Amino acid sequence: MEDYIQFSAKTKSEAITKACIELGVSSDQLDIQVITEGSNGFFGIGSKPAIIKVRKVEPVSEEQEMKEIVETVKLDSFKEEALVSVKEEKKPEPVKQEKRETKPVSEKPRQPKPAKEKATKEKQPREPKKDFKESKQIREKAAKPVKPVKPAKPVEIITDPEEIKEVENRAKEFLRDVFASMNLGEVEITSEYNTTDGSLEVDFEGEDMGILIGKRGQTLDSLQYLTSLVVNKGKSNYIRVKLDTEDYRKRRKETLENLARGIAYKVRKTRKPVILEPMNPYERRIIHSALQGNKFVETVSEGEEPYRHVVVKLKRN
Known part of the structure; x- marks a missing residue:
């Protein structure tokens, strides 16, 4: 068994990315132990780096992984069938109704309670308070000079x-x-x-x-x-x-789509996010597109080029 290797960075996420790049694996193939989460400090004073220890986990073969998925699906379906059969076997027994003696009702009719007086003045809706942080951000954006965006060259169809x-x-x-x-x-x-x-x-x-x-x-x-x-x-x-x-582009696209579906399944089962290896913008778009309609997971891009990567995580309900 391999020994743990220590990595440090500003945040835990950056430390995990650093470990993935150096060891050449994705985060789901690492056994990660967090030593310190790290902190930004006060205006950068007293900041502490995040420290983690990692070691490689032996990757499960595709055949074994598919076998585990099939067995899991079989087990889930078996549990559902067993639950249905138990419900059908346990039919509710007829409940014996006991005769209760009815108490004589008093002839004195009940007098209706006086209705509460309705407020004449209607409450006017209060104006929502402006969020201090939001207004501060707006002022900061207005204070910063806007950099002019260079217009991209137009794509025109050549006919000549x-x-x-x-x-x-x-x-x-x-x-x-x-x-x-x-x-x-x-x-x-x-x-x-x-x-x-x-x-x-x-x-x-x-x-x-x-x-x-x-x-x-x-x-x-x-x-x-x-x-x-x-x-x-x-x-x-x-x-x-x-x-x-x-046909490398086509084969690579199919590989990334299969990878995205496999990672989504793992994230759903383990309920833990998975950080993928750094990819170029074209390959990141393939991952985002492959999981765009998934009901259980979502994807986000993090980091700076050329180490920008995709993170697959559970959707917040």
Whole structure:
């Protein structure tokens, strides 16, 4: 069994994220012991960091996890059936009604009680008191100078065939130079301009394409970003570039959706939040979208780039 490793950060959440990044696992695969929660102090004076101790937990295989889920569902259904059968067996016995002697009713009629006088003056609704914190925040926002937002380049659909060809050639030439410098050998590059959303979809095939994908698609994302800079250089309108190879984007999307559903099940059963590994904005959107309609859990993004991650937790009723 592995020994505990100590981590510290400003908050407990940041310390857990730090441990997840360093050990390369998600929080549900860690045994976490909180030493101190940490405190901000008074205006930063006397602040204390959060300290935790963690160790890796042996991950349960997918087959074993599915078996546990099936057994749990079977057990729940068995309990429900047993409860129904017990209720049916225990039929209520007829209750014997005892004859009670009726007391003679007095002939004296009851006099109605005098009704309370209604208030003539109606209470006027009080105006809700303004929250001090809310008004303070409004004053602070008004005092701060607003930074001008740079307008994003508009996405316009290109209709000129020559311009489309020029954009495709620019992307292909750049990628060929990159592949040549990497000594990848022969790589077949195909491109297609999508006239529905104004994006340039580039796909390439060859041997050992895993080098171009990288760990969790990081190399592919970096290459896509650089290609986008080359394609949009000197352009007034923005062209979205999408790079893919061996259907990696589709397979990664399916993997993340399955991961999201599995994590949601664990959170519902354990009633504890799970912090996922840091992801790029595209992959975080997949997790949010996959659990958007879930009745029991919700997702939030926390942290700063490039360590921004998704947290899956129970919904507050």
